[in-house]
Structures are given as structure tokens and as C-alpha cells.
Amino acid sequence: MNLSTPETILSIQDLHASVEDQQILYGVNLLIKEGEIHAIMGRNGSGKSTLSKVIAGHPAYKVLSGSINFKGTNILELAPEERARVGIFLGFQYPVEIPGVSNLEFLRVATNSRRKELLKNELDTFEFEDLVKERLKIVEMDPAFLERSVNEGFSGGEKKRNEILQMALLEPVISILDETDSGLDIDALRIVASGINKLSHPNSATILITHYQRLLNEITPDFVHIMADGKIIKTGNKELAIDLEKSGYDFIDKNTKDKELAK
């Protein structure tokens, strides 16, 4: 493989999108290549979560214009499950609870649907248990969580670990982790962050949506993007996140105002 020219994994161009007839995204552009870690920061309501839901194909979100290409293929026509199978993974900010559905069985069905796409053999219950026990170590999770219903009664931290466990099983090409650090105490944050680091791979990429520098102390981003009003208004390296942490979003507002004045 030629490492000098990494392939483009995700290319988003001039994306406009709405939810419940309210437009949220106003022209997002983003290019993500193999091996890269991108952080997206911004105030609440700036469109970060919407962007992640649109990429994953949530039916409530409508794309008004623009494009999303995954490895050169337009994915806007794909159902959410098809996007997942080709390797797009969304780690939810608030993973839902699904009473009555066994976590183990859910993980197995999900893993097999991805394996099928990769032309790998589907795993039976026993084979899958071996795999999942090995992957559990990455997030230091108690196997007892496998016996419970999906996320039911899990604490905030347990839910997030369960998300990273899914990421570990599905081996995605691109992982979009929506505020995976929110609601985590310092220990849980370290475990989750180290899990993400262990899973990163030269052929995959990660988008971290976060409010806080503290996650980026654990996972070093190659790019930091700042979103406001449904657009990426500034892109920089890890220093940008540190500046942001120091000065708050006002510093962005000031920057944009200065720019406008300069015009």
C-alpha cells in the first residue's frame, strides 16, 4: 500500500439539511482521509449532532442539497443499515434503551450483518461469544452486560462503553462519535478514549464531536473544526481546540466579526 497518498474516506460538499422542516445545516464541507482523526467542536445547536445523524441516515433528517460521498460513492440514497454495513459507524450521544432485546444477541446480529458485507463467515452463538469476550477487554466491560437488555438500566458511562464495544465489533471504516465523552467521569473517559485509540487504524478514520479539550488530551486530533450556525467556520490543528478552551466561543465570534469588518 502506498502510504504517501491516503485515500479519501468521506467527502461532504455544500451540505444543507433540515429536521422537522427546520433547516439546521447551511453548507457543510468536510474532507476526511484514511488515518485521520477530526474533532468537531461548537456550541449546542450549531449542527454537530445533526451532521452526524445525516451521515448515518436518520430518516427524520432531510438532505436539501449537497452531497456525501463515502469512498467515492454517493450514500444519500442508502438506508441506514446499508451505510452501517459499508463501514459507517455512529456512536450515539444518548444511546437508546431497548427493553427485552438481549444485548448479546443484538451485538451478534449487528456483527454478522457487517461481516456478511465484508464476505466473512457469519458467527454462531459460540464463536461470537469468543469474539465478544476478547473485545470486551478493550472497554474493560463486565461480561454481565451481555446478558442484559440493550442499554437498559445502564449508567451513562456503561452506555458509552457499550457504544465503543459495538465499534470494536463492527470494525468500521469511519466512526463518528457524538459527544462520547459527555457524562463520563475521569476514569471512564480514559477507558473510552484508550478504547478509541486502540481501535484506530491506518485505513480508518474518526470524527470526534465534543465540547471539551479533555477528550482531545487523550486522543490527539489531526484537524479541529469549529461549527456555528450549521457551517464549519474554522478549521485548524489541535492548537485551535486549546485556544478555544482558553478563550471560549467568544473568541470565534470575535474572529468572525473581525473578518466581516475587514470586508
Place this chain on the structure above:
Amino acid sequence: MNQTNTVEEIVSQPYKYGFITDIETEKIPKGLNEDVIKLISKKKKEPEFLLKFRLRAYEQWLRMKEPDWSGLNYSKVDYQNLVYYAAPKQDIKKKSLDEVDPKLLETFDKLGIPLSEQKRLSNVAVDAVFDSVSIATTYKEKLAEHGVIFCSISEAINEYPDLIEKYMGTVVPINDNFFAALNSAVFSDGSFVFIPKGIECPMELSSYFRINSGDTGQFERTLIIAEESSSVSYLEGCTAPMFDTNTLHAAVVELVALDNASIKYSTVQNWYAGNEKGIGGIYNFVTKRGECRGKKSKISWSQVETGSAITWKYPSCILQGDNSIGEFYSIALTNNFQKADTGTKMIHIGKNTKSKIVSKGISAGKSKNSYRGLVSISPSAEGSRNYSQCDSMLIGDNASANTYPYIQSKQPQSNIEHEASTCRISEDQLFYLQSRGIDFEESVSMLISGFCSDVFNELPMEFASEADKLLALKLEGSVG
């Protein structure tokens, strides 16, 4: 994408058991009168006491009015236009399966209930009932070694008349209600189970009911007796061909549990439900009741109701013995124009009696799904407890779900809890599953299965997956 429509398409899969077996059938002429009852009794070579039982019931029935309190609208049955006895032409019950008409064996094979020695289920004894008669019962000899009697009710009437005379009609009296009276007058066949004192039945018992003739009413009668400190788990399954007329199924099931005995009765009901316009389908008007007659006895009903144009039944427990326990676990799935009015009655009479009700209703299409239940605590039932949980799931905008819990307590030292909820399939749950690569259809199945899991967990192991499959079949798509 209109998600609601897609979910509805998934729940509208064609009925797989709608075929008719082409077999020569002996039917008596249509209509009901004393002579017909005498003819049925004669055909079955019944003892005198049973004929009297039937005639008494018929007399009561004539004086009764068809009930209409449920609010179920249906075209009334013309009772003179029904056939009350239909049997495949092989009058006498065969000694061995080799003598049973291969067409019948094939029919049960197709239904997934193989009866022949080589193929039959390894730890489940089956009584197969075709129209009005039982055609075969498997593992009878093996059960007999333990003193367990498992045979058709017709056979029991002839071979164990004392037991029949002692117990039949003692839980559901002949004049209990209109349909029970009718059943008592004309019942054709069904299953009989007797578990002697101290015996734990060594295998699952199961009856499979198949309606084949279009104009025949099916009036099955089941009686299960568990003597002191015995236990049994029993399951019934039902299917019927597709006819554009409505067929009446009015069964009576009686359970008797003596001291420390335990009976688990499970039903997987998948009678033909009518087509998507609401034409045809079975009227499933059934009286099921168990009596915990002895101390510390236990009766547990679990049911998965997916078929029938109309289901109208309330499997109930009379908690007579002190410290006895009654349970009711139900899943009712209705679609198109199906109507289900089902629930239970828990009648607490003994001290420290306990009951638990878990009901899950899923309504799709234009169907109506109601839970109707009674918890009654008599003055004598000191220290009794009840817990009820009724959850409904609605699919689409045209289905309806109702809950009618009636609670009567005449005993201040009792404890009654009732919880109810109504939900829809949540878009966020669906998206969560789909975003992990699980396709839409399977995600819906998983969610419905999860919604029902409290009840699935109560079904006998051998049938939990069957029942799950049945729901999945109605929902098409495999459920994990």
C-alpha cells in the same frame, strides 16, 4: 419513506396454513336439536351420564341469549346452519399410526407437527385433533408408565368415565355462559390429561387443533387434572384453512389443581384471521378456566394469540386453596380487521393467594385489541396480592388498543397493583438498530419481540422459539 406503511406491510404477511386437506369427511346434517345431540353421543358411543350432561346443557342453552356486552361487532352465527360433527372417514380411532390415513399425517407434517415415530418431536407428546376427532396421540405408552393419562377426551369418556363424571363441568358449569353451554351440549373432541399424585409429568404435553371443513363448528373440550403434588406443562396450537365464511370455534377448557399441584397451560393460537378486507376468519369464542382447588397449588396460563377474526376469551383462575397462585401471560397481535378482546379473571378466595397478570397487545391495520380483566378479592382472601401489567403497542394510525381492568376488593388486607402503558414503535429505537446494520424488517421484529419478551420467557422452552417464529411469520423476517 413512509415508515408506518412499511411496518404495516411487514405485519401483513400471507397466512401459511390456509390449505385444505382433500379427504373424505363424514358429516352429520346441518342444524342443532336434541336428535343431533343424541346422534353425536351415539357416534362417540358415550355412556348415559354424558348424554344427560349434553342434554341438560342444551336445555340451558336454549334459554340463554348470545352475549353482546363486549362491543365486538360481528355477523351473528346461524346456529342451525352449522355442522356439529365432522370427521375424516376412518371412524374408529386407529391403534397404530400406520393405520392413519397418510393424507392426515401429511397434513400435520405440513403444519410442522410430525406424528410418525421417526420424525416426531423427541420430548413432546402430541394429541392431534382434526375437525371433530382426535386422530392420534403420541407417546401414550411411555406416559402410562408414569401413570399419566394423555388421550382424547372421547377416549377418556369411555375408558375413565369416573374421572370425567367427577370433574367435567365442575370448573366451567354447563350454564356458565352461552358458548360454554353450547360447547357442553355438542363438544366433539379435545384432550384429557390426568397426572396422578406426586408425579411430575416427564414430557411436555401438546394438543394440536386443525379445522378443515368450512361449515363445521369446532367445539373442543379439554380437561386437565393434576392431583396432589403433581405437575404438568401443556400446550395447544391451532390453525385452519382460509374460507371466506366465518367458522365458529367455541372451546371449553377446565383445569383442576389439587394441593401443591402445578399446571402450566400455554396456547399458540393461529386460526385463520380473515383476509385484508376482513372477510372470513375464525370466531374464537372460548371459555378457559382453572381452579386452584388445593393449598399451594398453581395455575399459569400463557397465550400467544395471533389468529382468528375475533378472539373473545379470558383464561381465568379461581384461587380457592390457601396460598395458591394464578398467573396469566398474554401476547395478542391483531392486524387488518381482527378484533381481540382478551384478558383474565383472577378470583381470590383462599388466604394469601397471589396472582400476576402480564398482557402485551400489539395492534396494526384497522384492528381492535382490548385487554379486559377482573381481579376480585373475596372477604375470605386475607393477605392476597395481585400485580397486573398491561402494555399496548400501536402500529399505524388506524389501530386501537383499550384496557379495561376491573378491580373488586372486599378484603382490606389485600394488595393490588396495576400498571398500564401504550406505546408506538419508537423511531429512535428503530434507527439505533438499523444504524448497526440490522435491516428494517428485522429491527421491527426485534423490537416487537423485545416488547413481548416478558411473556416469551414464560412459554415452555420448546415452544418459545415456535411462538417467536409465529410472530416473525406474521411480521416476516427472522427474530433473534
